[in-house]
Every structure is written in C-alpha cells, then in structure tokens.
Amino acid sequence: xxxxxxxxxxxxxxxxxxxxxxxxxxxxxxxxxxxxxxxxxxxxxxxxxxxxxxxxxxxxxxxxxxxxxxxxxxxxxxxxxxxxxxxxxxxxxxxxxxxxxxxxxxxxxxxxxxxxxxxxxxxxxxxxxxxxxxxxxxxxxxxxxxxxxxxxxxxxxxxxxxxxxxxxxxxxxxxxxxxx
Amino acid sequence: xxxxxxxxxxxxxxxxxxxxxxxxxxxxxxxxxxxxxxxxxxxxxxxxxxxxxxxxxxxxxxxxxxxxxxxxxxxxxxxxxxxxxxxxxxxxxxxxxxxxxxxxxxxxxxxxxxxxxxxxxxxxxxxxxxxxxxxxxxxxxxxxxxxxxxxxxxxxxxxxxxxxxxxxxxxxxxxxxxxxxxxxxxxxxxxxxxxxxxxxxxxxxxxxxxxxxxxxxxxxxxxxxxxxxxxxxxxxxxxxxxxxxxxxxxxxxxxxxxxxxxxxxxxxxxxxxxxxxxxxxxxxxxxxxxxxxxxxxxxxxxxxxxxxxxxxxxxxxxxxxxxxxxxxxxxxxxxxxxxxxxxxxxxxxxxxxxxxxxxxxxxxxxxxxxxxxxxxxxxxxxxxxxxxxxxxxxxxxxxxxxxxxxxxxxxxxxxxxxxxxxxxxxxxxxxxxxxxxxxxxxxxxxxxxxxxxxxxxxxxxxxxxxxxxxxxxxxxxxxxxxxxxxxxxxxxxxxxxxxxxxxxxxxxxxxxxxxxxxxxxxxxxxxxxxxxxxxxxxxxxxxxxxxxxxxxxxxxxxxxxxxxxxxxxxxxxxxxxxxxxxxxxxxxxxx
Numbered sequence: 104x105x106x107x108x109x110x111x112x113x114x115x116x117x118x119x120x121x122x123x124x125x126x127x128x129x130x131x132x133x134x135x136x137x138x139x140x141x142x143x144x145x146x147x148x149x150x151x152x153x154x155x156x157x158x159x160x161x162x163x164x165x166x167x168x169x170x171x172x173x174x175x176x177x178x179x180x181x182x183x184x185x186x187x188x189x190x191x192x193x194x195x196x197x198x199x200x201x202x203x204x205x206x207x208x209x210x211x212x213x214x215x216x217x218x219x220x221x222x223x224x225x226x227x228x229x230x231x232x233x234x235x236x237x238x239x240x241x242x243x244x245x246x247x248x249x250x251x252x253x254x255x256x257x258x259x260x261x262x263x264x265x266x267x268x269x270x271x272x273x274x275x276x277x278x279x280x281x282x283x
Numbered sequence: 284x285x286x287x288x289x290x291x292x293x294x295x296x297x298x299x300x301x302x303x304x305x306x307x308x309x310x311x312x313x314x315x316x317x318x319x320x321x322x323x324x325x326x327x328x329x330x331x332x333x334x335x336x337x338x339x340x341x342x343x344x345x346x347x348x349x350x351x352x353x354x355x356x357x358x359x360x361x362x363x364x365x366x367x368x369x370x371x372x373x374x375x376x377x378x379x380x381x382x383x384x385x386x387x388x389x390x391x392x393x394x395x396x397x398x399x400x401x402x403x404x405x406x407x408x409x410x411x412x413x414x415x416x417x418x419x420x421x422x423x424x425x426x427x428x429x430x431x432x433x434x435x436x437x438x439x440x441x442x443x444x445x446x447x448x449x450x451x452x453x454x455x456x457x458x459x460x461x462x463x464x465x466x467x468x469x470x471x472x473x474x475x476x477x478x479x480x481x482x483x484x485x486x487x488x489x490x491x492x493x494x495x496x497x498x499x500x501x502x503x504x505x506x507x508x509x510x511x512x513x514x515x516x517x518x519x520x521x522x523x524x525x526x527x528x529x530x531x532x533x534x535x536x537x538x539x540x541x542x543x544x545x546x547x548x549x550x551x552x553x554x555x556x557x558x559x560x561x562x563x564x565x566x567x568x569x570x571x572x573x574x575x576x577x578x579x580x581x582x583x584x585x586x587x588x589x590x591x592x593x594x595x596x597x598x599x600x601x602x603x604x605x606x607x608x609x610x611x612x613x614x615x616x617x618x619x620x621x622x623x624x625x626x627x628x629x630x631x632x633x634x635x636x637x638x639x640x641x642x643x644x645x646x647x648x649x650x651x652x653x654x655x656x657x658x659x660x661x662x663x664x665x666x667x668x669x670x671x672x673x674x675x676x677x678x679x680x681x682x683x684x685x686x687x688x689x690x691x692x693x694x695x696x697x698x699x700x701x702x703x704x705x706x707x708x709x710x711x712x713x714x715x716x717x718x719x720x721x722x723x724x725x726x727x728x729x730x731x732x733x734x735x736x737x738x739x740x741x742x743x744x745x746x747x748x749x750x751x752x753x754x755x756x757x758x759x760x761x762x763x764x765x766x767x768x769x770x771x772x773x774x775x776x777x778x779x780x781x782x783x784x785x786x787x788x789x790x791x792x793x794x795x796x797x798x799x800x801x802x803x804x805x806x807x808x809x810x811x812x813x814x815x816x817x818x819x820x821x822x823x824x825x826x827x828x829x830x831x832x833x834x835x836x837x838x839x840x841x842x843x844x845x846x847x848x849x850x851x852x853x854x855x856x857x858x859x860x861x862x863x864x865x866x867x868x869x870x871x872x873x874x
Binding site for chain 1: 408409413414417420421443471473474482496597598599601602603606773777808845
C-alpha cells in the first residue's frame with residue numbers, strides 16, 4: 104500500500120464500479136436542482152445522465168432521473184444522501200428493482216448527398232427513427248430507445264455525415280401497475 | 284372580514300421575524316447589524332423578550348450560537364446582514380453541519396428587485412450556504428415568511444440536527460403580510476425523519492449483545508443530541524450489560540468519565556485500552572457516532588473480527604466508511620430504550636469477566652503517561668490541575684482546535700453531557716472563545732472555560748470585547764507553547780522536522796491584551812504557581828485571559844500514526860524521537 108506522509112489515511116479502493124439509474128421525486132421549488140447537482144459535485148459522485156421535468160404541476164412535483172456510476176458502497180451513499188435532502192420525497196434505484204424501462208430521445212442531424220443520404224434513411228427505418236426535418240442536403244432524425252440503441256445509431260450515422268446530436272438523457276419508469 | 288389594520292397577525296416581515304423567535308422560545312440571539320437587516324434591528328430595539336448579543340465579527344455570532352445550542356440542547360440563533368455578514372457565517376454553518384448542531388441563521392438580503400444585479404453588499408447567500416446548511420430558504424414573499432421561519436426551526440432541531448439559513452430581502456422585511464403561529468403544515472411533506480427503530484433489527488442487536496464475549500459500546504455526539512433520556516438509557520445499558528464503553532470526541536460526557544466501565548476516548552489520540560478494545564472486540568455497538576476517519580484509523584484493519592451494530596438517525600451514516608452487520612435507523616434514545624426493554628426481558632447479563640481482565644492489562648500500559656517537571660508546566664498537567672480545581676463545580680468547557688483540544692479531551696473528565704463544546708468535525712481554530720461567550724449567555728452563573736492554544740485563540744480574539752460588554756466572566760485558559768502545536772507535531776513526525784510557519788513570532792502580551800479589552804490578564808510560568816493562579820482565575824468574576832506558559836515542544840500521545848490500525852498505536856514511552864521517526868518512516872518508505 105502506498106502511504107505518503109499525511110495526516111489522513113490514504114488508501115486505494117478497488118471495488119468495481121456499477122452503473123445505476125435513480126429516479127428521484129422532489130418538491131419543485133427554487134434551487135432544488137442546484138441542491139441535487141451540488142450534492143454530486145460536492146461529494147465527488149458521477150453524473151452520466153440527468154433528466155428533469157415537472158411531472159405533477161398541481162402538487163409541484165418534479166421527477167429527476169440520474170444515471171450514475173460508483174462502487175456499491177458509493178451508490179448506497181448517493182441514495183441515502185439524496186433521500187435525506189429536505190425537498191426529496193423518494194429515491195428509487197431503478198437498476199436495483201430490475202423491473203424498469205429506460206428510454207431516451209435523441210435528435211440526430213446528418214448532412215450528405217447521394218448514396219449516404221439513401222443509406223441514412225434506410226438505417227433510420229431499421230432503427231425506427233423518424234425524419235422530423237429535411238432539406239436537399241440534410242435530415243434531422245428523431246430516435247427513441249435505450250442508451251445503447253441510441254449510441255449505436257449515432258455511431259452508424261457518423262460516416263454518413265453526422266453533424267450534431269441533441270439527447271434528452273435517460274427517463275426511467277417501473278414496469279407493472281405500481282407507481283414509485 | 285374584519286378590518287385588516289386591527290388584525291394582530293398583520294405585521295411587517297421584520298416584526299414577523301421577532302415574533303417567530305418569541306414563538307419558538309428564543310430568548311437570546313447573536314448578531315451584527317448592517318444595511319440589509321436594519322428593519323429587523325429596529326424591531327429588536329422596540330421589544331424586550333429577545334436579548335440581542337452584539338458580537339465583533341459574524342463568525343463569532345455563529346460560534347456563540349453553536350456554544351449556546353450545545354450547552355442547552357436548544358437551537359442557537361444568529362442574525363447577520365447581507366454580503367460579508369453572510370459570507371462570514373460560512374465557517375460556523377459548516378462547523379454546525381459537521382457536528383450536527385441546531386443553528387438558525389437569519390440573514391438580510393438586498394431588496395428583491397436588486398437580486399442578481401451585483402448590488403452593494405449582495406452575494407448569492409443561499410447559493411454559498413447551500414452545501415453548508417441542512418437546508419436554506421430565500422423568502423421572496425412576506426406571506427411565506429412565517430411558514431419558512433417555523434419550518435426552519437423544525438428542520439434545524441429535528442432528525443439529525445443541523446444549521447439552517449433563512450435569507451430575507453430588505454423589501455420583504457418592510458412589507459406587511461399575515462403571520463401565523465407554528466403549525467404542522469409548515470413543514471415539507473417530503474421531510475419525515477425516522478425516530479423509531481426497526482423491531483427485527485433491534486432483536487438481532489440484542490441477540491448479538493447477549494452472546495458477546497468481547498463487547499464494546501462506542502458512543503458519539505448523537506447520544507447527546509438525542510437529549511437527556513438517551514444519556515440516561517446509555518448509562519443504564521452499560522450498567523445492565525456490564526460492557527466497556529468508549530466515546531468519540533463529540534460524545535464525551537454521555538457516560539461519566541468517573542464511571543467504572545469507562546475506557547476513555549478512542550481514535551487517533553484516544554487511549555490504548557479504548558483502541559485495543561475496539562480492535563479486538565467481537566461485538567461493537569455504535570450509538571450515534573459515524574466511524575469518522577479520526578476514529579477508525581486504517582479502514583481495512585478496523586476491528587476486523589467484530590459484528591457491528593450501528594444506531595444512527597441519519598441513514599447516510601450507515602455503511603459510509605465501515606460496513607456494519609446490523610444497522611438500526613432512528614433516534615438513539617428511542618432505540619436504546621427498545622434495546623434495553625428486550626434485553627432485560629430476554630437476556631441475562633453476559634459473562635465478560637475475562638474480557639475485562641484483558642482490558643485491565645491494556646489499561647496498565649498507562650497510555651496517557653507524561654513526565655512532570657518542577658521547572659516547566661507540562662500542558663497535560665495544566666489541564667489536570669484545571670480539572671482538579673473545577674471538579675464538582677458547575678463548569679462548562681469549550682476548546683479551540685489542536686494539541687490543547689486533544690489534551691483537554693484526554694485529561695479533563697466530563698461527568699455530564701452538554702458540558703463539553705468543541706469543534707470536532709470541521710476542526711475550527713477560533714471556535715472556543717466565541718463558543719464560550721454563547722455558553723456563558725445561556726448559563727450566566729456557571730463557570731465557563733475555553734481551553735485554548737496561543738494560535739487558535741488569536742483567530743477570534745476580538746470577541747473578548749463582547750464578553751466585556753455583556754459582563755460575561757468567561758475564562759480563556761491558554762496553553763501557550765508559542766507554536767501551532769499540532770501542525771508542528773505533524774511536521775516533526777512527517778515532514779523531516781521542517782517547521783514551516785508553525786511558530787508564532789511576535790505573540791501579543793496576553794496580559795496587556797486582556798487589560799486593553801478591560802478584562803483581567805494572568806500569567807504563569809512555574810508549576811508551583813499554577814494551582815494558585817487557577818484559583819485566582821476562578822474567583823475573578825470578570826473575563827480572564829490566562830496565559831499559561833507550557834513546555835514548548837511537548838507532543839500529544841498516544842497516537843495512531845497515519846495508515847496504521849488501532850492496535851498499532853504509538854505510546855508515550857515509545858515516543859522518543861527515534862522510535863517516532865521509525866514508525867512514520869515505515870509508512871514513508873513505501874512512497
């Protein structure tokens with residue numbers, strides 16, 4: 104163990120990282136997103152994806168979906184740290200429930216002519232991506248799916264003239280009749 | 284509808300703030316006026332139910348409120364202006380967050396329409412204090428103010444206590460709105476701290492405790508925060524089980540230092556017997572403590588053979604540093620009560636005689652040994668003398684941070700909770716003097732002593748002026764070694780004895796300084812004069828700066844060197860220069 108001269112106990116931790124999707128139900132009030140993000144940056148947690156929107160306007164409830172990575176102990180910490188924030192109602196680890204559906208939406212702009220254009224359209228069809236804007240030299244595709252599917256689609260578009268991508272980040276919901 | 288002008292609940296925002304303080308039973312607040320809080324100060328001027336203590340720096344207000352809170356169990360309240368007033372509160376807020384101290388800070392803000400304009404004395408107070416409060420609010424509408432203030436008090440004092448801040452723009456202070464007294468619906472529905480422990484977990488815990496061969500109880504500040512009932516139950520549990528008990532820095536006093544099962548403090552500068560007991564135990568009951576890095580030493584070698592039970596009101600404390608076997612989330616007092624009930628009904632007193640024999644052997648190493656001298660005062664001796672002179676008196680002790688703090692924890696025996704105010708988590712030099720001010724305000728007739736170091740005490744020395752103004756007879760007992768002792772100790776141990784900027788040249792003459800403030804200055808060099816000088820300090824009914832000149836190069840032992848486990852402590856008799864260098868070089872050589 105490397106132990107430099109220090110007033111702190113420095114140690115390496117080798118637990119493997121896991122990726123988890125967390126659904127966080129919060130009171131929609133000023134600063135609530137800053138609190139959540141500040142928690143992640145302040146404690147050195149990762150945010151892979153973050154999606155926020157008000158989901159129940161009358162009750163002022165927002166739902167935040169966060170994809171994060173960390174060792175099992177860190178993931179447990181993240182959930183507890185989120186849960187103890189005053190405006191947080193519930194934190195559900197969608198990955199742990201193993202009964203969740205995850206989707207994100209991406210808009211993908213591709214520029215090209217001739218064969219590339221035809222190929223892009225063909226692939227869009229295969230991925231069930233829709234054309235939502237078109238010019239004689241470009242398309243904007245709308246694609247919905249899990250993160251892997253979208254990554255794959257973007258990779259395929261790259262040699263066909265990929266210009267830019269806008270993604271919503273992951274939204275997740277549990278299967279079955281129960282709410283979170 | 285009645286005429287609104289006759290409705291007693293119609294008032295200005297500033298009046299609401301004072302009314303809310305009264306409704307929450309606040310009798311004393313600490314603050315400093317400024318442009319953005321003048322309407323509130325105007326209200327304070329026109330009433331007599333809330334006494335305002337004028338500090339000399341906002342940080343002093345925060346620490347004084349902390350001292351007030353820690354010594355009473357009630358929330359401390361600070362009132363500061365916008366901009367620098369608020370930024371000066373960042374240290375005490377963080378301190379209170381780390382040590383779970385209920386603190387309500389009310390800050391003024393520039394008028395709503397100027398927010399975001401870089402107005403004079405504007406800062407993003409809620410942004411700056413978001414990570415150093417349990418929760419904070421910016422109130423934009425005077426009709427929200429009552430609700431927010433009531434919620435602020437509830438959040439600060441319930442669950443795991445902590446600091447909160449309410450930022451009130453000046454136009455909201457002037458505006459008239461409707462006040463209401465505290466009511467349940469004032470609180471976020473999302474905030475519901477768990478109090479009652481899970482019954483299955485409690486049964487598991489009792490079964491572990493009842494079958495323990497080498498048990499230990501490790502208690503922390505949470506027991507004290509939980510209230511007098513928790514302390515009583517903890518003592519009863521120790522009595523009923525016959526188990527040894529140790530405590531963190533924050534938990535001192537929950538179990539009396541004179542109690543027969545007391546092992547002394549644990550951790551980096553804890554006793555050998557406490558740390559060895561932790562290391563070799565088979566069942567550990569952690570009550571209201573959080574396995575902090577000063578406690579555990581090397582995490583992968585921490586108490587390797589034990590089953591661990593952890594009682595904490597904050598779920599995020601569970602499995603943060605150390606994986607435990609039986610977590611129980613809830614209030615310490617409540618859970619201790621349940622554990623006792625089940626234990627008394629179903630278990631008989633475990634036989635821990637041979638465990639105690641083992642502990643006696645560790646205790647015989649006398650890990651707090653130091654060599655007295657006739658020529659120079661040893662700091663440990665100074666604390667022991669202070670303890671002897673104040674034994675049986677109604678005494679409260681605060682400290683600054685450093686060697687003197689550890690010596691105070693080692694050598695001053697605390698018999699009751701709420702008697703020991705120290706900055707544990709954040710380690711704030713400059714905490715003790717203003718904290719003593721706060722404690723003395725809460726307990727005007729008690730003896731309040733700040734055990735200080737010559738470096739720390741200069742960080743908030745200006746509050747002597749507050750003590751003199753309000754005739755608060757605090758005693759500042761300075762262990763003056765002319766060094767930042769703990770910094771120097773680490774430099775000696777880890778940085779080749781290169782004492783980089785840890786020596787204070789041009790120290791003030793503390794006696795003259797005391798006199799300049801209108802306080803009393805005392806100075807002592809010789810061990811023979813110590814006892815008499817302490818007596819004099821105690822008998823003086825005015826604030827005292829006591830300059831106790833101590834052995835300059837004395838270091839704080841025993842200690843767990845960095846990267847080491849509990850059973851690898853460095854004991855004082857081994858801590859000659861050569862052995863110390865060796866113990867640390869073993870770690871360094873690997874770099």
